[in-house]
Amino acid sequence: MAITARDLMTTEVETVAPDDEISEVLTRLARAEFNGFPVAEDGKLVGIVTQHDLVHIFQPSDRTLWIPIGLPPFLESIEYGFDLSWDGLDTSLGLVKNARKPISEIMTENVVTVTPDDELDHILDLLADAESDINRLPVLENDVLVGIIARQDVIRAIRDQRRATN
Secondary structure (H helix, E strand, O other): OOOEHHHHOEOOOOOEOOOOEHHHHHHHHHHOOOOEEEEEEOOEEEEEEEHHHHHHOOOOOOOEEEEEEOOOOOOOOEEEEEEOOOOHHHHHHHHHHHOOOEHHHOOEOOOOOEOOOOEHHHHHHHHHOOOOOOOEEEEEEOOEEEEEEEHHHHHHHHHHHHHHHO
């Protein structure tokens, strides 16, 4: 008997709404045992927001300063990169600037999902795709969010299946 998404999914799914403020979602995420939320409106999945999305708004990616180290005329210099994006001022300004914005401004809209009847092999393919870097898969049935599968759920199921056959 094949393991399906229905066997793996958690049915009590914590969600956030598209108009929830970023600061509110950050607070909820800090208290959660996971690192992201499906974004739902009237039971329909409209996006997903992850810890990475939230951290990214406070860390500009283009703030690296490259300094050549060596003796003039720098023919054999070594360059060291210093990331300037995490100084206290940037973080504070980012928080003030973004805290009241709705989560819909930073959520991922094109969410990879599965149905309750999708089999383990398909789920493994989605979670193992390095380019997508997916940690959780919302489960939709008739376009309604009915569950979520985390990587840990899949690992636990494989472990349990191996133990049962040994």
